[in-house]
Amino acid sequence: MEVKISAMKDAVRKLDIEYGLNLTEEEVDEIAEQAQAAQRLFQKLYEIDVEGVVPALRIDPAEKS
Amino acid sequence: MNTQDLEYFTIAQLAQDIESRSISPVELTRLFLERIERLNPILNAYVTITADNALAAAQKAEDEIAQGRYRGPLHGIPFSIKDNLATREVRTTAGSKVLNDWRPDFDATVVAKLKDAGAIILGKTNLHEWALGGTTINPFYGTTRNPWDLNRIAGGSSGGSAAAVAASLCLGSIGTDSAQSVRNPASMCGVVGLKPTYGRISQYGTVPGTGAYSCNHTGILTKSVEDSAIVLEAIAGSDPKDPLSADKPVPKYTESIGAQVKKLRVGILRGYFEEVMTAEVKEIFSQALAVLKQLGMETEEVTIPHMDLLPAVKVCTSRVENASAHDHNLRTRARDYSPQTRNAYLAALLIPASTYLMAQRVRRIICDEFCALLQRVQLFAVPTVGFPAPTIDECKEGWLDIDGRKIRRQDERGGADSLCAIPFNVTGFPSMSVCCGFSKAGTPIGMQIASGPFQEERIFGVASAYEQATDWSKRRPAMKAG
Numbered sequence: 001m002e003v004k005i006s007a008m009k010d011a012v013r014k015l016d017i018e019y020g021l022n023l024t025e026e027e028v029d030e031i032a033e034q035a036q037a038a039q040r041l042f043q044k045l046y047e048i049d050v051e052g053v054v055p056a057l058r059i060d061p062a063e064k065s
Numbered sequence: 066m067n068t069q070d071l072e073y074f075t076i077a078q079l080a081q082d083i084e085s086r087s088i089s090p091v092e093l094t095r096l097f098l099e100r101i102e103r104l105n106p107i108l109n110a111y112v113t114i115t116a117d118n119a120l121a122a123a124q125k126a127e128d129e130i131a132q133g134r135y136r137g138p139l140h141g142i143p144f145s146i147k148d149n150l151a152t153r154e155v156r157t158t159a160g161s162k163v164l165n166d167w168r169p170d171f172d173a174t175v176v177a178k179l180k181d182a183g184a185i186i187l188g189k190t191n192l193h194e195w196a197l198g199g200t201t202i203n204p205f206y207g208t209t210r211n212p213w214d215l216n217r218i219a220g221g222s223s224g225g226s227a228a229a230v231a232a233s234l235c236l237g238s239i240g241t242d243s244a245q246s247v248r249n250p251a252s253m254c255g256v257v258g259l260k261p262t263y264g265r266i267s268q269y270g271t272v273p274g275t276g277a278y279s280c281n282h283t284g285i286l287t288k289s290v291e292d293s294a295i296v297l298e299a300i301a302g303s304d305p306k307d308p309l310s311a312d313k314p315v316p317k318y319t320e321s322i323g324a325q326v327k328k329l330r331v332g333i334l335r336g337y338f339e340e341v342m343t344a345e346v347k348e349i350f351s352q353a354l355a356v357l358k359q360l361g362m363e364t365e366e367v368t369i370p371h372m373d374l375l376p377a378v379k380v381c382t383s384r385v386e387n388a389s390a391h392d393h394n395l396r397t398r399a400r401d402y403s404p405q406t407r408n409a410y411l412a413a414l415l416i417p418a419s420t421y422l423m424a425q426r427v428r429r430i431i432c433d434e435f436c437a438l439l440q441r442v443q444l445f446a447v448p449t450v451g452f453p454a455p456t457i458d459e460c461k462e463g464w465l466d467i468d469g470r471k472i473r474r475q476d477e478r479g480g481a482d483s484l485c486a487i488p489f490n491v492t493g494f495p496s497m498s499v500c501c502g503f504s505k506a507g508t509p510i511g512m513q514i515a516s517g518p519f520q521e522e523r524i525f526g527v528a529s530a531y532e533q534a535t536d537w538s539k540r541r542p543a544m545k546a547g
Contacts, residue, residue, distance in 0.1 A: 008415070011415050012411070012415070015411060015414060015415070019395055019396050019399065019411075020396065021395075021399050021411075027404070027408065030408055031408045031411045031412050032412075034408060034409065034412035034477075035412040035415040035416075037476075037477040038380065038381075038384070038412060038413075038416065038477055039416075039420075040477065041376070041377045041380060041477045041478060042377055042380075042381055042416070042420050042423075042424070044373070044374055044377050045374060045377055045378070045381070045420070045423045045424055045427050046423060048371065048374070048427065048430075050423070050426040050427065050430070053426045053427075053429050053430055054426070054429060055422050055425035055426045055428075055429060056279075056425045056426075056428040056429040056432060057425055
């Protein structure tokens, strides 16, 4: 489910306050658009079956050699 | 010997002359420094030149060798170091304004190992801001230019390292590779770029936030495959200071040079990256494959079921891990980032933890699928970048021309120039870029040769056989050094 751009902008504004960034509205828009584009990309990750798959939290090629 | 002669030297050749004392490390270092003085103002490969330290180290090397204390093939050999690797008492900027005056009180392990091997550090090389990009158009330290065509980028993020090696401003350079950053500039500058297996070389002393923890690799840029093997032998190995370094013995990589390659099976990797590949690159790559076949190797096309998810896994992993490293600076010095870089990190802070974990679950599937391919093939081959080095103006405008199609250089999947390289950052498999031809515009094209975990020896064997069978590595850019 895609987050609406308005909700993403609200999230950026919260970040702006928390981090003391003093972002302009133009910057808020740009960051929100980037975040939304990334979210669209990541949506594909939820479309496959990962039942029983353990996250690769440690990449240790030695285990596989 | 003059500065022009430097173009034709490799580490392997010079090491013998240094050991036999027919070449003086001090004289060699002076010549490199003279060449840097002439050419660096044009190329902007180095951001810091450590002439006095280099001459002192060269004198020490010369004295040791005269006393019969020869340390090995890197003794007296001039190197450069990407400026995101800590160098004791030498400015280390990571290409950022935030660290523009940081002088670490320690050496990165890879730098310490080079110094222990007797190498001479000439200076620090330019990179993309925080190593986050493939152009080395740096808003604070300027643009590194491609020695083959000064109007074009050198690639990145280790663009300064690749340009320095290609223009013979050093004999080898150490870079880092989180998405492409050693192999991409190696390809664009026509040199050999090795990203070894994840953990093969210590990352201790790499500036945090210049590469995702689980995707980043210390890598090597050299003029020849044999030189790459010599350097890896000297700097690989486990490191108590780096818990992610691999506890595996370091083989004699140089013994793989000239090894038998007949009957090896090479998987030609197919996937999403072909959409940003020009017909010219495809043709040059296909000629390179023909050479591998002439050398007795067998090829077959391969892919994995979830190949299309690779960019999403890579982008999610990198952005979250990098943003974590930048949290403090974003809270205190956000305006000391370029707007583009700052905004990318801020957007990354909005990625939910559950999405990061989902990416790691899919990553596990992708790694297992690549491991399954190793039952059928021993190596992989794929172009390093789908197009030749773009012009600096094209990069600034943000568009690329792929056979008449205008595409954005950067989209939500990251840089178009990274798409062929990232499978080996997600899996941690070793991969090397070697020059496999030249575009009509006269700029180099690279081919990646990759293998399974800790199979660098296979890569050295095949890459050196390819290098010997062709003359691409013998070409040099027409830099006027006087």
